[in-house]
Amino acid sequence: MMVETIIASGMSVLGTLLGSGVSLAFQQRTEVRSHQxxxxxKQRQDRLEAYSAYAGALVN
Known part of the structure; x- marks a missing residue:
């Protein structure tokens, strides 16, 4: 009975650690995608501003 309790506790700890690791991986992946x-x-906005300035210069 004691061995079963220890095994069950160990499995619970390992399951928790695995869940935390998977959660961390997803969070890091989401952070990288958000940064990208x-x-x-930002690059798109910079290009749009440059194109607008160029078009304004052509009109004048």
Whole structure:
């Protein structure tokens, strides 16, 4: 009976650690994707401003 309790406790700890590791991996992946999206959006905005300035210069 004592051995079964120890094994069950060990499995619970391992399951918790595995769950935490998987959660960490997903959070890091989400953070990287968010950073990449922000970077691409900033580049898009910069290009749009440059194109607008160029078009304004052509009109004048």
């Amino acid at each position: 999206f922000t970077h691409r959006e």
